[in-house]
Amino acid sequence: DPRVILPVMVCYDAFVMSHTYMQVDIPEQEAVDRFLPPFRSLWKLDLAYPFTHGSVIYPDDYEEVRFSMQQAMDNARRVIAEAAREYRDMVGGYHGELVDAYRMEDAEYALLAMGTVASECRVAVDELRESGYPCGLVRIRSYRPFPVAELRELLAPLRVALVIDRAISFGLEGPLFSEVKAAVYGNGGSSIHGMVTGLGGRDVPYDLIAENAVAAFQGKLPPGSHWPAVRLNEHHRLVKRSLEEYWKKEGVR
Known part of the structure; x- marks a missing residue:
């Protein structure tokens, strides 16, 4: 699309x-031929x-080139939405x-996730509603451009939201957790919690999500990204x- 002309990275969960x-x-x-x-x-x-093609950009022009890329990424918001609707109409x-x-129509609580864990979140949402928690799910489909306006609208009326990350930004927290908090900053008083789990392809069952969602809704999760599935056993301690002992023998500790 000439409004964007940026490369696309399609990401999926490893394992x-x-x-x-x-x-x-x-x-x-x-x-497919009708759509493409x-x-x-x-x-x-x-x-x-x-x-x-692909020449070196000198400082006098570099900032303007980057600005044009940012404009293209902003244009991609509209192009992605248009393509989704066209696919629905032409392909189904x-x-x-x-x-x-x-x-999310009547939700007071929400789970936010990306990728395959969102499927388990859907089941968790149904279970939470059966337990009396009016909960919904927001699945992030585009990480860049990030859906700032959509999240601000969906999360504004909520009491609590739990962000599930299958990744960790070392030294900080789950990357989606950081992005969501930044997107909705100053946009209402909903409390946002983070949870890191499922790294390396480990299974994330819906009951684990539901259990931690209830803890978040009740204000029982610690600040920052919570790691509910870490299980240090005797092997790790050994x-x-x-x-x-080795470091002590070598004099490095």
Whole structure:
């Protein structure tokens, strides 16, 4: 799309997506052809119109180039939404635009997640509603551009939100947790908690999510990113003791 012209990175969960399988619906080729226009490269080598590709950008022009990339990323917000609606109309199937909201119409609480863990969150939301918590789910579909306006609208009326990260930004907290807090800063009084789990493809069952969601809703989670599934056992303690003994022998501790 000439409004964007930026590379796209499609990210998926390691192990959960790369080492498992499930049934999928493959659209008919005719529907795909209707949705996808014929590919025409906007950047190509053409002797009739010569210009430089990938050259060094000097300081006098670098900031303007970066500014144009930021404008293109802002344009992508509208393009992503348009493409999602066009896919729904031409092919069938709709999975949201920058976000996918589930049972958020009357929600007082919410779970926020990206990727495959959002499927478990949907089950957790249903369980929480059965237990009397009017909870919904906001699945983040686009990390860049980040859905700031959508999150500010969806989270404004909430009492509590729990952000589930399957990643850790070392030295800080879960990256999605940081982004969500920054996006809604100054936009109401909803309390936002973070949870890091499922690293390395470890299973994240819906009951673990629901249990920690209740703790968040009741104000019982500690500040920062909570790690509910860490289970240090005798093997970990033995390795730690062995390393400490070795370091002591070597005089490094």
